[in-house]
Amino acid sequence: MFIKYLRQTFACVALLWAISAGAVAVPDLYRAEINASATEIQPSERQVSEGLAQVLIKLSGDTEVADREGYPLLLDQAQELLLEYAYQSTADGGRQLRLDYDGARLDALLRELGIPGPGAQRPALLLWLVHKEAGAGEDYIAADHPAMQALMAQAQRRGLALQLPLLDLQDLQNLPPEQLWRQAADAVRRASRRYAPEAVLAGRVWYEGGYWFSEFEFSGERWEAQRFAPAGELDAQMMDVVDTVADRLLESAAPAPLQYRPQGLVLQVEGINSQGDYLALVERLRAIDGVTAVFPQLLSRERLRLHVQLDSSVERLQEALRLDSQLEPVGRSVGAESGDESLLQYRWQSREFGRRDGMQ
Numbered sequence: 565m566f567i568k569y570l571r572q573t574f575a576c577v578a579l580l581w582a583i584s585a586g587a588v589a590v591p592d593l594y595r596a597e598i599n600a601s602a603t604e605i606q607p608s609e610r611q612v613s614e615g616l617a618q619v620l621i622k623l624s625g626d627t628e629v630a631d632r633e634g635y636p637l638l639l640d641q642a643q644e645l646l647l648e649y650a651y652q653s654t655a656d657g658g659r660q661l662r663l664d665y666d667g668a669r670l671d672a673l674l675r676e677l678g679i680p681g682p683g684a685q686r687p688a689l690l691l692w693l694v695h696k697e698a699g700a701g702e703d704y705i706a707a708d709h710p711a712m713q714a715l716m717a718q719a720q721r722r723g724l725a726l727q728l729p730l731l732d733l734q735d736l737q738n739l740p741p742e743q744l745w746r747q748a749a750d751a752v753r754r755a756s757r758r759y760a761p762e763a764v765l766a767g768r769v770w771y772e773g774g775y776w777f778s779e780f781e782f783s784g785e786r787w788e789a790q791r792f793a794p795a796g797e798l799d800a801q802m803m804d805v806v807d808t809v810a811d812r813l814l815e816s817a818a819p820a821p822l823q824y825r826p827q828g829l830v831l832q833v834e835g836i837n838s839q840g841d842y843l844a845l846v847e848r849l850r851a852i853d854g855v856t857a858v859f860p861q862l863l864s865r866e867r868l869r870l871h872v873q874l875d876s877s878v879e880r881l882q883e884a885l886r887l888d889s890q891l892e893p894v895g896r897s898v899g900a901e902s903g904d905e906s907l908l909q910y911r912w913q914s915r916e917f918g919r920r921d922g923m924q
Contacts, residue, residue: 588686762785
């Protein structure tokens, strides 16, 4: 299919980002889970878009990704990007909808739209968390504690590579819960070496006077240590902690926007509606004397925008294009939508009259 072909072309042109040492793979980056009713038999368009919005936050590492240019184009393709879905029961007797999206296509689209992300390999974050009950001593928090459940759920939504200690005899000797409660930073650092994480989050949670309280310290070799005491309901505190840490970790892991397009002029051609048209156009351009490279930049329905690199003048290229009977000029402006580069606009006159291969 034409669209699929061009996506592969964009992916091949784009530079690949390096995987940093010590990073770990995060599972289920292309999966979303949302609450469902007992009567649903298939997801609605709203649910599919909502699920994709969740996935895009994980992939980009940015909770404000909805403000990025190109985001609406991604949501418009939510139905096409959905691979499969399933309904499943939850532990509390509810029902959940699981949505899995096409990872390869999403990655290619994010690259095409200039939305960088940290990738599947992300900095490993080790979590130490202790709590104290009224009238009892300090102890490591259980997996079913509401604070741990809220923290883990938000870490999954943000796509964090969260690791939990084994809490075996060695851990308990290296970092007893009462020592973690006292926020002994040196002891936390020594106990964490066993797991070789890139960053550590150590916290304590307690309930007092009808309110939940928590305090955390974030540290790592590449990040300045930070302490914070979130406020609000327990769920809100845990979400605030995770978002604060995720913003630091994932921002540092994300590559700069890919700059694989060379400087040159921009050629916009309408009427490109098949793979054959695309190949014929690129072949013609590359055969022109003075054209050193042709790179795809933007694709929409029946419209293609290319960066054309030259070692000659724009006027010389225009003269060569004027002699091509399949290209009809429709205008030219300088600096329009392309910085300081010239924008040349043409319409492709296909010779395959009576047949149109729709883009799919």
